[in-house]
Amino acid sequence: MARRVYLHIGAPKTGSTYVQNVLWNNHSVLNDAGFLLPGSAVAQDQAMADLRAASWRDADVYWTWDRLAAKARKWPGDVIISNEGLGAADDAQAARAVESLQPAEVHVIAAGRDLWRTFPSFWQQSIRARSGWRFGAFMRAVEQGKADVFWSRHTAPHMLRRWGDLVPAERRYLVTVPPAGAPRHLLWRRFAQIMGIPDGLCELAEPTSNPSLGAAEIELLRRVNLALGDSYPLRTPYQKVVHRHLVDAVLKERGNELKFGVGLDRAEWVRDLAEQQIKELQDYPCQVVGDLDELRPTTMRQTTSPDELDDGQLLRVAVETIVGMLGHAESLDRRADRQPEEVLSRLRARAAGGVKRRLRLATRRDT
Template sequence: MALRWLDRDRRDRPAPIYLHIGGPSTGTTYLQRLMAANADVLSRDGYLLPGESWRDVVLATHDALNTAKKTDLAAAAGGRWDRLAEEMLAHRGKATVLSMEFLCWAKPEAAERIIASLGDAEVHVILTVRDTAAVLRSQWQTNCRNGAEVPLRRLIWGLRQVVEKDGQPSSRPERMIDRAMGVPRMVDTWVPLVGAERFHVVTVPLSSPDPDLLWKRFAGVIGINAGRCRERSVESNPSLGLPSSELMRLLNIELGPVNRTDYLRTMKSLLARDILGERASQERKVTLNRPGQNLSARWNGRLRTAITTSGVDLVGDLDDLPVGRAGKDVPAELEAPTDEELLFAAAWARKGLEEAIASLEEKVAQLREEQGYDAASAEGRGDHSPDTSHDTDDTDDQGSDEDHGSDDDPEDAGLDRNALLERQLKDRTPEIRLALTEIIGLVRRAMPLGAELAAARTSASRSAR
């Protein structure tokens, strides 16, 4: 039976390809999960969501951007983009939609390779854009649960540097801002490749009585009937509160360098998402001070200018990017969690890890009995294949070591991790340092157990094929 939605002259050409490149913390996870939950409906309507899994999309994007070469992602990512591109070029339906926020990191040469790999397909780029203050708050807590050690005050400093000077970002805070909020750079990178008429900026509603307004705007660009997609993902994606975010940041310093997959599995997925995520509604939210709000408003002004002067397709409202200055009711000083709040979060983390370790030990013991090996031979069985589970709004698994390590704070120059932590905790109760040490001790117990269990699951899955 002929596909009714196709004109005859398009049956031998790829369907239009829509690359949703981010940015991070702009509702990307909401859109991705909504589309995944309605994949069957979208498929019947002629829309392709490429890749067999989210892991395929993550690894293919790392491959396209060449950001996996210095990490344990390298072997798994090689050749993934070419396979994904072949799948997209083979589709003859209404459209292909690839949503992956890492694409907004692309430098011009990487973007050129991506577009070239899509042959004669009609390629569109969608960029979702959100109020800078909201992105800044979200990015800081997200990066804290992805291994970052940068204090919120330094991220605000990084925004000031980006707002007030031209040129390439030189410090880690500046690079973090540019990667997540460098909309002018993203426009300059992609518009010359696809044309302004095929570059669509979708603003995230600043406020709306319609919780699906972002989806409706996004779907409208592609031609999807938004009302047909009625399923909603049951997964939650809570942002960590201020105390838990700061706790994760301090734990990252205490932990030091570890295998990236071990970090993602134990620190990010287990501790940050499963354990600390449960108390997100009980904690104070991350907020900006008056300078942070005003810098955000100034950057919003730059975003507005980049959008309007480039001639790209605007879907939404520039009022979603407010430019008004903060009032005197916004505190001039940046709020920090109290010692009591940090200790409450630490106690919750410790209890959750102890319970998780007991469960892991029970599962691993059963596994060893079933598969007939002992604890002594378990060493080396750990699974270090990349964990690319989709559990954040903007999974910041950057696959590059250029953004890990010192945050370029002059006060930290020359300090080892122990001295750095001592400096940052000098005005806090000694119990906090003790709590950090105890938690990291539990993390190091959990990591090999999680790796062994993951290895067994991977082996079982391969055997079942």
């Protein structure tokens, strides 16, 4: 029976990719130290989609939430489940998840980031999840109180009320995302502190993340989404084709030359919202790992909205993207051409190894 289960529930764009990379890159070391990461990163993602009964989930996958929970319950030590999509579960789904892991001690970890950076991150994630709404339309929806999905799935107070209320106060944690310029492994150390992972146990590579796209690149993707119609629906077909061949292979590689974000005309409004959020968290009984002051926006610069780009800028980026996709296609062709030769080479090596083993056995029998 598991002793403790740590549920890291998100939110997206709060360093979860970096934390998960450290965990999975060191899963064997963690396992030897008594920490189980059940399944794999893909398995935990599939289980999250099953738990949420998401419309885009693949119904025939192996890893359901019940299967993941059963594996967790059998482990005699501590268990870590980390998926930023868990924070979007509704009340009933969250309750089912916690109940399925008992009688282990269930601990809930949420992460929070300042709203100045969170607003554009949420919109970008929605575009990368096949949405087609404009950035300005999203910001107006937030101002008019019509963006419940944003508040419920991307802000710590709402996620903690859904998940944290299911466990005792001493098992609820809020990790604040350090500001730019902080020590590069500080976020990991905050998570490790909660889970009781000793310093030095895990090998910490250079922090990696899910890189943001620039204003032109994300606007190009938004328009592609609209043009797709019913082709490549979310989730698997879209990920296999659009993410693999356009987003990951080309758009991410272009860098983030033209950043976008909330305009300075909304700076005071964002500061007021941040203070409200901090007050909510001060009043909510949980352990803060970091500093609530980090939820206050600090560096607020004027940026370009993707809505403001002219067609000439987008045409240039579109042409460069096509060129990039041609290079990507060529590399896939080269890989496909090499594949039969590589397979044959592996088979020959395996056969040679088998012959050597048989010769050794024959020699031993003769002697």
